[in-house]
Amino acid sequence: MDIDASKTELVNNLIRTRRSVFQQQYSGERVDDAIVAQMLENARWAPTHKLTEPWQFIVFTGDGLRKLGEQQAAVYKRVTEANGSFKEERYQNLLTKTVLSSHIIAVGMKRDEKKSVPELEELGAVFCAVQNMYLTAAAYGIGCYLSSGGVTYFEEAKELFGLDKDDKLLGFLHIGIPKTQVPDSKRKPIEDKAVWVR
Numbered sequence: 001m002d003i004d005a006s007k008t009e010l011v012n013n014l015i016r017t018r019r020s021v022f023q024q025q026y027s028g029e030r031v032d033d034a035i036v037a038q039m040l041e042n043a044r045w046a047p048t049h050k051l052t053e054p055w056q057f058i059v060f061t062g063d064g065l066r067k068l069g070e071q072q073a074a075v076y077k078r079v080t081e082a083n084g085s086f087k088e089e090r091y092q093n094l095l096t097k098t099v100l101s102s103h104i105i106a107v108g109m110k111r112d113e114k115k116s117v118p119e120l121e122e123l124g125a126v127f128c129a130v131q132n133m134y135l136t137a138a139a140y141g142i143g144c145y146l147s148s149g150g151v152t153y154f155e156e157a158k159e160l161f162g163l164d165k166d167d168k169l170l171g172f173l174h175i176g177i178p179k180t181q182v183p184d185s186k187r188k189p190i191e192d193k194a195v196w197v198r
């Protein structure tokens with residue numbers, strides 16, 4: 001078997017050096033839409049059982065970021081005032097912080113009508129698509145991170161993103177240009193997590 005070392009080195013290095021880059025690490029410059037389009041293009045090549053392609057993405061940028069802030073803050077207020085957990089600081093963060101990102105992609109899982117495969121598999125497929133976007137961003141020197149905070153798990157937020165009862169909102173992929181070098185991360189040795197049976 002021939003191994004193309006230029007390919008393996010590229011992919012090993014990309015996977016190893018990919019990092020989550022958070023909003024406070026963004027320069028404020030706008031990422032080229034063409035790079036975000038390439039991230040989405042690569043997302044659709046994620047593995048998907050029975051080719052259900054369960055991902056749904058809504059991209060917010062420019063004035064769309066302000067609209068996203070207003071929409072998510074409004075749903076947060078409505079739900080938390082009704083259940084008594086409203087916090088003004090949280091509301092203000094949701095309202096004002098979206099504009100710190102260049103683009104934000106709302107990531108959803110849309111069930112196919114026939115429910116051809118278990119929900120777990122559809123969620124897995126969407127997270128594979130997210131990893132494709134993470135790796136594409138890393139290859140272009142762009143920062144991103146998936147946030148599952150804010151209104152991600154609010155049932156009431158789903159309709160803002162065209163998601164129905166059986167669908168899921170999985171989070172928000174924030175994208176921006178890193179202003180400095182991003183610190184390395186750490187992981188446990190793989191021997192702690194993988195067993196070989198020969």
Ligand SMILES: Cc1cc2nc3c(=O)[nH]c(=O)nc-3n(C[C@H](O)[C@H](O)[C@H](O)COP(=O)(O)O)c2cc1C
Pocket residue numbers: 018019020021145146147148149171185
């Ligand atoms: C499903 C999922 C949800 C995440 N949600 C958040 C989040 O809400 N807030 C956050 O700061 N990071 C979030 N992250 C990013 C992790 O913090 C990040 O992956 C972790 O710190 C490891 O850093 P690395 O991605 O640079 O290796 C999430 C990651 C995943 C996979």
